[in-house]
Amino acid sequence: MATNVVILGAKGRMGNTLVNMALADEELNLVGACEREGNASGLDYEGCHASDCLDELLPQVPGAVVVDFTVPVTSVAMAKIAARFGNPVVIGTTGLDKTQQAELAETAKRVPLFWAPNMSxxxxxxxxxxxxxxxxxxxxxxxxxxxxxxxxxxxxxxxxxxxxxxxxxxxxxxxxxxxxxxxxxxxxxxxxxxxxxxxxxxxxxxxxxxxxxxxxxxxxxxxxxxAHSRDTFATGALRAAKWLAGQKPGRLYTMADIL
The missing domain is CATH 3.30.360.10 (Dihydrodipicolinate Reductase; domain 2)
Structure with a gap:
């Protein structure tokens, strides 16, 4: 069965790469694309819900894995929203400080959550x-x-x-x-x-x-x-999404768990 995914920051450099690779992967269904407020136009992929509000998007895609490469503050806040709706989360954002990492670890007790500063x-x-x-x-x-x-x-x-x-x-x-x-x-x-x-x-x-x-x-x-292209990181993140869909909450998962 294919894994449903939502791409956060879908118009960004990394987000766009993730969207294109998810669309080309038979083991994935792109069911959601989210952008910042007022910037969701143009995300009209077939079978995909486009939104500028994650709170409104996630109830339409229950269980879909959210994939995020944005900025630390956004990633931490997004993970808490996803946990509220029960959506697993894959985060590839870098630059998180110790407090933010601790917040992710706490959120991981409520929903399957994966974080790696490098998905390669x-x-x-x-x-x-x-x-x-x-x-x-x-x-x-x-x-x-x-x-x-x-x-x-x-x-x-x-x-x-x-x-x-x-x-x-x-x-x-x-x-x-x-x-x-x-x-x-x-x-x-x-x-x-x-x-x-x-x-x-x-x-x-x-x-x-x-x-x-x-x-x-x-x-x-x-x-x-x-790294020769962003595809390296996108491949790892989407691999993590497929894996995370079958995991349970309890701790913050990393690439070491997959390998």
Whole structure:
């Protein structure tokens, strides 16, 4: 049976990609498209309810999975509305702070809820294998990262960079907030042993590049993930929607649960 989905922010760059991919997927039914107030015109897909009000849309599509790549405040508020109507939610929004993540975790007790700052299968496999690499290399290897995104991206560092860096820190037994260095400028002295630098580049139309460096005595290892298009993230999100439709509430699901 095909999974019914609702795309939030359907006219945005990511939303439009999700709409087109959902329409082309035989395992999905696009039953709803939602935009901000006054901007729902043109969302006239066959068999799809178009709306600028999620409260009005969701009662028409019971059980449909809402897929959202908007902004943190919208995502958190949307999840609460979806929970009220019993609609599962897939969120790919980045830039959520700890309070907002905690709000999602609380909402996940009432409705199946999935959140991942990066929906790429490749990135999430990296999150699985990086701890082993860190532990095998040992403490003599300094860990750094450079992330590059298009000039329209609003949050920095990217949600993916933060997730990867947190993974590296945890593998060393460190608290990331205590060892992170997101900017270097001026006479800052020697690099401490307990530090992870994450540097940000913005420009052009880069979908997302993340390079992790492991600097050791006499050698270095570089691991790079490059997203070639938004399709990478949309594919992961729609895969998550199909999976989430069969899950129960109770906790905040991630890509690790699918993999």
């Amino acid at each position: 299968v490749g990135v999430n496999v990296l999150l699985k294998v990086l701890p082993a690499l860190v532990q095998l290399l040992g403490p003599d290897y300094d860990m750094e990262m450079v992330e590059t995104h298009h000039k329209m991206k609003k949050d920095s560092p990217s949600g993916t960079a933060l997730k990867l860096a947190q993974c590296l820190a945890e593998a060393r037994g460190w608290d990331y907030d205590e060892v992170k260095r997101h900017c270097r400028d001026g006479i800052i002295g020697e690099r401490p042993a307990r530090e992870i630098g994450v540097q940000t580049l913005r420009g052009g139309d880069v979908f997302g590049d993340h390079t992790m460096y492991f600097f050791g005595p006499g050698e270095r290892i570089e691991i790079t993930h490059r």
